[in-house]
């Protein structure tokens with residue numbers, strides 16, 4: 001029987017391997033204020049809902065869609081990044097329970113692990129440093145490392161190329177948002193799983209086409225390892 005086991009796992013960070021604790025929404029509020037959106041009222045409410053719905057996507061793309069103006073989008077994105085990075089320093093950033101162990105177990109089984117994000121590279125680096133995770137994975141990717149962010153397939157396909165998986169159907173993707181699911185499906189991954197430790201619920205993840213929904217990254221690792229020879 002040919003070995004068709006999973007060779008590469010792409011794991012999202014915030015909400016999937018890293019506890020978010022509402023930091024994205026707090027940073028978004030700072031960004032919305034910087035972009036001139038009134039602090040209360042329908043414009044702020046609908047912007048907040050849009051951010052929830054598009055959680056996981058490249059943040060600059062979200063601000064472009066929301067503000068429709070490149071200068072305002074860049075300004076909002078800078079405010080978001082600086083607010084989020086300040087929050088990283090202010091609060092204790094913790095992994096989702098079992099995340100580090102899951103990554104270690106996957107790599108010990110010979111599976112390559114990429115950590116992916118919709119944040120900028122500098123925010124991702126701050127997050128990795130806060131966790132002491134600079135060397136935990138085989139590869140870490142932000143949208144700017146790949147081309148387009150989620151929901152496009154670029155991040156997962158970049159991981160396939162950089163980590164030399166044999167085929168896209170030997171890839172498993174895990175994320176907490178519908179954007180993660182869309183990315184995994186667009187990239188042709190065989191396992192495109194949603195996790196319930198972050199932004200979106202089981203119904204949303206299933207509607208987006210998730211092949212599996214797991215309680216957390218720990219069960220996801222068990223699922224991938226179960227089919228490993």
Ligand SMILES: [Mg+2]
Pocket residue numbers: 012013014015016055056175176177198
């Ligand atoms: Mg996420």
